[in-house]
Amino acid sequence: MxxxxxxxxxxxxxxxxxxxxxxxxxxxxxxxxxxxxxxxxxxxxxxxxxxxxxxxxxxxxxxxxxxxxxxxxxxxxxxxxxxxxxxxxxxxxxxxxxxxxxxxxxxxxxxxxxxxxxxxxxxxxxxxxxxxxxxxxxxxxxxxxxxxxxxxxxxxxxxxxxxxxxxxxxVPDVDKKQSQYAAGVDLGLTNLMAVTSNRPGLKPLLVNGRPLK
Structure with missing residues (x-):
């Protein structure tokens, strides 16, 4: 490039x-x-x-x-x-x-x-x-x-x-690394969002939305 x-x-x-x-x-x-x-x-x-x-x-x-x-x-x-x-x-x-x-x-x-x-x-x-x-x-x-x-x-x-x-x-082109992992985000009402991933060992994450109310 x-x-x-x-x-x-x-x-x-x-x-x-x-x-x-x-x-x-x-x-x-x-x-x-x-x-x-x-x-x-x-x-x-x-x-x-x-x-x-x-x-x-x-x-x-x-x-x-x-x-x-x-x-x-x-x-x-x-x-x-x-x-x-x-x-x-x-x-x-x-x-x-x-x-x-x-x-x-x-x-x-x-x-x-x-x-x-x-x-x-x-x-x-x-x-x-x-x-x-x-x-x-x-x-x-x-x-x-x-x-x-x-x-x-x-x-x-x-x-x-x-x-x-x-x-x-x-300069040499930078190779874009292809990842097999992905993350998903689900927006909620009580919880601001839930985050999950297919990466082994990564626990689902819940983000509490109540403090923002």
């Missing part, structure tokens, strides 16, 4: 400016990839898959401002947004009552104020530092201690007045 460790970066934090810069570049790339996707859709009525849109945007200026592995994640998000729109459109055609209106194609992030999530997959983190319990994002000055192991990705997520760095990691 996956868990998330969160680190809040407010405006006074030493990593604020860098987080803001990265989220801004992520927005530029998202909009560039979305523009490419929209133009193709308007012209052909189709949309690119994640591989095609990567090849359409890999030489774009915005692509080079971030580590390649990070840029790929952002472009993939655009492809996922269009897949989600197509699925919503199909569902809307069958069950229009579930929606306030026809689903619209994915929009651009705001030109000036828009920011976008930045995703660092595990191979975009410093492996030597990870062994020391330190997360360092590739081609950046952002590094911090973490208790997480088996990290899948690290995300810089824009919030209203801060950024949240999310460390997504995997």
């Amino acid at each position: 996956q868990l998330v460790e969160k680190h809040t970066i407010n405006r006074q934090h030493k990593f604020w400016k860098e987080c803001d810069y990265l989220a801004l570049q992520s927005k530029h790339l998202y909009n560039a990839a979305n523009y490419t996707q929209r133009q193709y859709f308007f012209a052909e009525g189709k949309y690119y898959n994640s591989i095609d849109i990567y090849h359409q945007t890999k030489n774009h200026e915005a692509y080079r401002y971030l580590p390649t592995k990070v840029s790929k994640q952002i472009v993939r998000r655009v492809s996922e947004a269009w897949k989600g729109w197509k699925a919503a459109l199909k569902d809307w055609s069958k069950y229009p009552g579930k929606y306030l209106g026809k689903p619209k194609i994915p929009k651009y992030k705001h030109k000036e104020h828009g920011r976008n999530t930045v995703i660092y997959p595990s191979d975009a983190l410093s492996k030597p530092l990870l062994k020391k319990g330190i997360v360092k994002l590739s081609q950046s000055n952002i590094e911090f201690s973490s208790k997480a192991a088996n990290i899948n990705q690290v995300r810089i997520v824009p919030r209203l007045n801060c950024y949240v760095i999310e460390v997504v990691y995997t």
Whole structure:
């Protein structure tokens, strides 16, 4: 199962400016990839898959401002947004009552104020530092201690007045123990309840309800 460790970066934090810069570049790339996707859709009525849109945007200026592995994640998000729109459109055609209106194609992030999530997959983190319990994002000055192991990705997520760095990691699933024993409760009038169980050696319990009257 996956868990998330969160680190809040407010405006006074030493990593604020860098987080803001990265989220801004992520927005530029998202909009560039979305523009490419929209133009193709308007012209052909189709949309690119994640591989095609990567090849359409890999030489774009915005692509080079971030580590390649990070840029790929952002472009993939655009492809996922269009897949989600197509699925919503199909569902809307069958069950229009579930929606306030026809689903619209994915929009651009705001030109000036828009920011976008930045995703660092595990191979975009410093492996030597990870062994020391330190997360360092590739081609950046952002590094911090973490208790997480088996990290899948690290995300810089824009919030209203801060950024949240999310460390997504995997832990083993906890096996739910199946018990052969059961308990039964019978609510009464004089007695508040009677509790019985099929567990050997456990005596039935009567809870007196008179003191509560």
